Amino acid sequence: MTVTNVHKDPEALTMTVTAELDATVDRAWQLWADPRQLERWWGPPTYPATVVDHDLAPGGRITYFMTGPEGDTSHGWLQVLAAEPPSRLELEDGFAHDDGAPNDAMPTMTMVVTLTERGGGGTVMAIRTQFPSLEAMEQLVSMGMEEGITAAMGQIDGILAGNVTTS
């Protein structure tokens, strides 16, 4: 499994992750549609996710919590803004209080997931994350950092060079 592409656009406050999956589109849809499968990849091994409610229809909601090594939990929700099985999903991703109620003090981000058939039987899954503001991005990233702290700092110069263009 390789992440084929990550495109970060700090000016537009978006990040798009594109991966090629060795699975059919229908199979890849199950990664989201089946709560037991979602649990297996949403949280890192140190913070596994437990899905509580799962309704992947437009207007539906997914609620979950992640359990840390000390038994600490952090709760979250995904509001389903659009769902077109098996190819497109639009979700609002937010934090929740310990009782599962949405934490309105925290900003949310919007994710657009697209699943496209690739030649040879695979699926291209693209996830475009849109932040409402850079302040929100800062807050969200600092809240969601249970893993991956040592991101490749050496790439920053290249990213900076690649994205800083004037129109």
Added chain:
Amino acid sequence: MVVDTLADEQADRVFHALADPTRRDILLRTLEDQHNVSALARRYPMSFAAVQKHVAVLEAAGLVVKQRSGREQLVRGNVDTMRRAYRLLEELEAVWKGRMDRIGELLADEDNEGPNA
């Protein structure tokens, strides 16, 4: 937790400064090349004073530095501060890379378990 990022107070100023589209545009232009304030002001449909104020907000956040050159005030983007902001996206990228790796493992496990898995 975000490691090695901006001190809280500084971070607030940076993100407030970057929350405005005009300021982001000024920053991108001045990261490429230095500009004087009057030349910048002509690019936006707003008063010179308004543009000057945007530049001041960017300067307070450490995103740009101002330099006097004769009668001109030259503005230049501060790459170091921008770099720190970019780290936030780096961190989110790492989260998704982890998720994609786990999806890959999940799909591979299933293949090994046979067609009925």
